[in-house]
Amino acid sequence: MSATTMLDSAAEFDVRDYLRAEMMPHFLCPGCGHGIALRALLWAVHELAIDKDRLAVVSGIGCAGRLSAYIDASTFHVTHGRPIAYATGLALARPDLHVIVITGDGDCLAIGGNHLIHACRRNLKLTCLMLNNEVYGMTGGQVSPTTSETRVTSTTPLGNSEPHFNACALAAAAGAGFVGREVTHHVPKLKELIKAGLAHPGFAFVEVMTDCTEIFGRKNEMGSSAEMVLRQKSELRPSAYRDTVDMPFAAKDLPTGILARNDRPEYGEAYRRAAVAIKSAADNPAAGRKSRQ
Amino acid sequence: MNAIETAPAASMQLISGNHACALGAIAAGCRFFAGYPITPSSEIAERLSRGLPEVDGVFVQMEDEIASIAAVIGASMGGVKAMTATSGPGFSLKQENLGYAAGAEIPCVIVNVMRGGPSTGMPTRPAQGDIMQARWGSHGDYPIIALAPASVREIYTETIRAFDLSETLRTPVVLLYDQVIAQLTETVELGDAGARGRAAAAERKWASGPRESYRPYAVDEDGIPAMSRPGAGYRVHTTGLNHAEDGFPTQNPEAVARNLGRLLAKFERHRDLIDSWQALACEDAEVVIVSIGISARAAIRAVAMCRARGVRAGLFRPVTLWPFPQAALREATAGARAVLVPELNAGQLSLEVQRILGDRPVDAIHRYNGEPITPAEIAERASSLIDTTGAGSAKAPGVRRAR
Numbered sequence: 001m002s003a004t005t006m007l008d009s010a011a012e013f014d015v016r017d018y019l020r021a022e023m024m025p026h027f028l029c030p031g032c033g034h035g036i037a038l039r040a041l042l043w044a045v046h047e048l049a050i051d052k053d054r055l056a057v058v059s060g061i062g063c064a065g066r067l068s069a070y071i072d073a074s075t076f077h078v079t080h081g082r083p084i085a086y087a088t089g090l091a092l093a094r095p096d097l098h099v100i101v102i103t104g105d106g107d108c109l110a111i112g113g114n115h116l117i118h119a120c121r122r123n124l125k126l127t128c129l130m131l132n133n134e135v136y137g138m139t140g141g142q143v144s145p146t147t148s149e150t151r152v153t154s155t156t157p158l159g160n161s162e163p164h165f166n167a168c169a170l171a172a173a174a175g176a177g178f179v180g181r182e183v184t185h186h187v188p189k190l191k192e193l194i195k196a197g198l199a200h201p202g203f204a205f206v207e208v209m210t211d212c213t214e215i216f217g218r219k220n221e222m223g224s225s226a227e228m229v230l231r232q233k234s235e236l237r238p239s240a241y242r243d244t245v246d247m248p249f250a251a252k253d254l255p256t257g258i259l260a261r262n263d264r265p266e267y268g269e270a271y272r273r274a275a276v277a278i279k280s281a282a283d284n285p286a287a288g289r290k291s292r293q
Numbered sequence: 294m295n296a297i298e299t300a301p302a303a304s305m306q307l308i309s310g311n312h313a314c315a316l317g318a319i320a321a322g323c324r325f326f327a328g329y330p331i332t333p334s335s336e337i338a339e340r341l342s343r344g345l346p347e348v349d350g351v352f353v354q355m356e357d358e359i360a361s362i363a364a365v366i367g368a369s370m371g372g373v374k375a376m377t378a379t380s381g382p383g384f385s386l387k388q389e390n391l392g393y394a395a396g397a398e399i400p401c402v403i404v405n406v407m408r409g410g411p412s413t414g415m416p417t418r419p420a421q422g423d424i425m426q427a428r429w430g431s432h433g434d435y436p437i438i439a440l441a442p443a444s445v446r447e448i449y450t451e452t453i454r455a456f457d458l459s460e461t462l463r464t465p466v467v468l469l470y471d472q473v474i475a476q477l478t479e480t481v482e483l484g485d486a487g488a489r490g491r492a493a494a495a496e497r498k499w500a501s502g503p504r505e506s507y508r509p510y511a512v513d514e515d516g517i518p519a520m521s522r523p524g525a526g527y528r529v530h531t532t533g534l535n536h537a538e539d540g541f542p543t544q545n546p547e548a549v550a551r552n553l554g555r556l557l558a559k560f561e562r563h564r565d566l567i568d569s570w571q572a573l574a575c576e577d578a579e580v581v582i583v584s585i586g587i588s589a590r591a592a593i594r595a596v597a598m599c600r601a602r603g604v605r606a607g608l609f610r611p612v613t614l615w616p617f618p619q620a621a622l623r624e625a626t627a628g629a630r631a632v633l634v635p636e637l638n639a640g641q642l643s644l645e646v647q648r649i650l651g652d653r654p655v656d657a658i659h660r661y662n663g664e665p666i667t668p669a670e671i672a673e674r675a676s677s678l679i680d681t682t683g684a685g686s687a688k689a690p691g692v693r694r695a696r
């Protein structure tokens with residue numbers, strides 16, 4: 001998509017059409033990156049013309065988990081770590097719905113890690129948006145599975161000494177049909193990535209690097225929210241900024257864009273196909289395996 | 294009702310309790326099952342993996358016990374009748390999400406086939422040690438319904454009733470039975486029961502009317518909020534946080550007290566629908582045995598053995614275990630001089646019975662070694678209570694323990 005069409009689209013997209021006005025003001029801290037991610041998601045929903053009545057958003061616990069309440073759709077704020085599992089039931093029972101999961105790095109990779117890897121393997125059509133701010137924001141800033149080494153958190157006062165997860169590498173290795181990462185620094189690019197994820201016929205994992213300004217940023221003396229967003233270029237060194245960052249590139253720990261893609265069969269389709277075979281065997285016991293009454 | 298219905302009839306099937314549960318679920322309209330393998334409940338999943346696709350339903354084996362109940366609640370939030378099945382260790386894992394379903398009022402059925410515990414316990418041996426967990430297993434205050442069938446046929450009919458209650462009252466319902474009943478094979482006739490079940494199959498109260506005036510947790514006289522199906526245009530929010538009538542989180546003390554108060558009281562005006570028990574020969578009983586599941590089946594024999602030796606025994610068997618049919622228990626034991634609770638645990642049902650009967654003496658047989666309690670043991674203890682109690686000389690209150 002050219003820069004012009006992006007702008008055109010931005011002009012006709014009014015985020016308020018997709019938000020619950022009665023829930024404003026929202027509870028996010030000033031400068032929190034989650035609001036930017038939410039806007040990008042709703043922009044993508046708008047451009048794909050997804051019917052709000054067919055849209056279901058399932059979210060877990062944490063700052064990211066709170067976002068579902070702001071979206072004018074059928075929204076489900078469930079238990080910590082389990083939004084993918086809830087969404088699996090919802091999407092299997094209701095293939096007519098467009099089901100999106102919003103989760104955070106702790107929700108998705110720590111307490112909910114088992115559900116993530118199996119959702120990647122199962123490849124049911126779901127879009128999982130994981131907002132990675134490297135910290136448990138809501139509970140006061142504890143270390144998370146994605147906290148960078150040496151970072152100070154309320155439970156790593158001397159700096160984190162655990163290696164962090166590369167969530168996209170994990171999702172790709174587990175077989176996710178679509179894997180991508182983007183930063184909140186570049187909203188149109190983020191919107192495009194989410195769009196591609198939403199359009200993918202199987203399980204799509206989209207990691208969004210967002211900033212917890214109020215807790216993580218403050219503890220690590222990362223400056224204002226604007227400064228933190230700028231750091232996304234200079235510190236993450238995503239491939240998206242290869243041409244614009246003037247510093248020599250260090251090892252690319254967190255590349256952005258679409259990072260993995262495959263066209264494995266979508267689980268819901270595959271299940272329904274197998275079900276047809278079971279049904280015809282039941283209707284015609286002589287032809288199929290012996291059926292149970 | 295005279296005895297637990299096990300008698301063969303016209304068109305008979307020889308099936309296990311777990312098989313009956315799967316058939317009952319399908320008859321009740323269950324169209325989604327998510328589970329995780331665990332002894333001694335796995336046969337339910339195996340049956341439904343074949344049975345559900347035959348009726349355009351969905352079966353999925355999830356990655357763990359927590360995912361299973363989460364997927365079930367997710368499917369139910371989508372408007373589909375859904376069930377999971379497990380045993381003790383898995384039931385423990387499901388508790389947090391069971392609390393979510395209770396709090397957000399999402400219908401679902403959770404089968405817990407009780408085995409020896411604690412922990413991994415004795416997977417292939419019977420126990421009745423999850424009676425209190427079924428009531429109090431999740432954190433905070435919430436209402437729950439638990440049903441305790443005692444025969445293969447009753448597992449079938451109670452599975453249907455579990456769905457009906459769950460849908461009608463917007464609540465999780467626990468179906469609680471022990472390993473013996475689960476894997477016992479009995480000749481049963483389901484034609485009738487199936488037809489009854491289907492005729493009675495309850496539908497959830499669905500939202501109607503304009504979106505603008507719909508409030509997800511507002512109620513009329515019956516205390517049950519109408520649910521909205523995603524896709525029906527209501528676009529509501531569902532949360533495990535304490536919420537107001539509009540469904541959004543709140544910490545407003547009045548709003549929380551109002552909604553939670555309604556939730557906690559919501560079964561009271563529906564006790565006619567919920568309460569179910571069997572009172573066998575209690576009218577003239579001097580000793581009433583209170584028991585569930587396989588222990589209650591032994592007690593039926595024990596009642597006959599007692600009466601043969603001149604001791605007027607009766608049986609009170611709660612079929613709805615939670616909320617406990619306490620008025621019926623008081624009535625059934627009104628004329629009795631002694632009450633005996635045989636159960637396969639270290640003392641759970643007896644605590645509730647003692648609570649309801651106050652300072653009246655309640656005796657108990659508690660066993661937790663993996664062996665069922667025999668009819669002879671129950672008959673002997675029941676007779677001894679009468680022999681030693683004597684008219685008017687009630688024993689000191691409190692549960693007496695044995696084994």
Ligand code: SF4
Pocket residue numbers: 027028029031032033034063133137138211212213214215216
């Ligand atoms: S605590 Fe951090 S992540 Fe949470 S809202 Fe505040 S800035 Fe955002």
